[in-house]
Amino acid sequence: MTLYTSTVRVQRPPSRVWAKIGENTLYAIGLPVILLVIWGIWGTLAPAKFFPGPITIFEAFVDTWIGPAFFTDVLPSLGRLALGIALSIVVGIVAGTLIGLNRWLRELLEPMLEFFRAVPPPVLIPVFVALLGVTDTMKVLVIVAGAVWPVLLNTIEGVRSTDSVMTETARSFALTRRERLIDLVLPAASPRIMAGVRQCLSVALILMVISEMFYSSSGLGWQIAYFQRNYLVAQMWSGIVLLGLVGVMLAAIFGLIERRVLRWYHGIKEVERV
Template identity: 45%
Template structure:
């Protein structure tokens, strides 16, 4: 019985809100706010009415959703490699952050969408421009958290490793990075949600396909159910990606004694 009541506690208010929205939207008949059932129907037509050979998926799934997801993951992976690599190097160096710290703090504060025009002329319209936007916007949380994490290696750990004459490569991969992992994961989740946002932004400004393009296109031809369907899809994607990364984090950080300290905040910007 316990799982059932737990499930009810967790989801009853959510479903109640959806039903309320449905009723309110049907009563108000406001064109801007279609009822959830209409949005679901539109979503079904948009994505799941394709031929059986394609598992019922429509062309939109292959031409818009998959390229967008590819950009998010591609850009994010580059940001992870650059962020963790550079962050480990800077965190281990005594003076490195003194040279670049203020510069990075400034760059993190730059609103990435305003750099889209610059990336647009540098890389022209296409995937490299979107990747550049995503990498530039999402690399900072990973980089700065990695620096922080690498510096959090305790003196005991360092002295133990030193007294065993641990080889350098072994020291970095087996001691420093695992110790930094909770902080790194906090940065990873923040930057994954940023990558999703920047994918949408870069596709809104300069693209001919992708989720962001379809979203703004649906708005421009006043197709409100379709616009809502894309918004809901982005919500589901954001939720799913975050849940996926959380599951990975739980598995990888099982051995950490103080899991509470690593809980980081993510933003929905």
């Protein structure tokens, strides 16, 4: 029995579908193109040493990242980022579900959770370095130390806010604890969980850069800091652009997964808007 996984589909006329696609494409591409044109004109008319034009940055991007640096710096950084995000999501959902389901455990752990949540993850980097050295494990743990909190806290609140009527309905159908967890609790909490995952992605990207800037000899963060120290401005901006592209890629992947996981939820919202 599944209480939350039914999908509501709203049929739209083909003309409306294509109009929506065109509108979304215009919004996605139009504004960036306009900003690049303005940036290029400004860079030509009023060149600035520390704010080069888009063409200069594009050339630096190709020279810097399309080559050996992609394998020595970009791929290792992306690997650490992916592992940190995966661990944050798994730990956050598992621990958040256990804490959300058990009131006594929540009351026991709440003071400690509030304490550790208030500690900025970057200040833990020296501790991790002292314990683990300058290793990939240290960098991944720095990411997890900060990125796990949005997932954990949103999962706790999502599990706690499960509809009481649906809970009683599940009990009346004699569902086991495992069935209630899979068919009711997790689907009901999934909007909050996905909101936490969205925040987790941006926090993880920030911490990946921070962990590499000061305690590393390779990676995206280290390269950007190196360019800044040596006044390689165009190369520094190309690294910032690359981080932005990584963020866009993460958002696109998340969007695909979110639409799959929350298909029932978006279907209900579509019905409410019609």
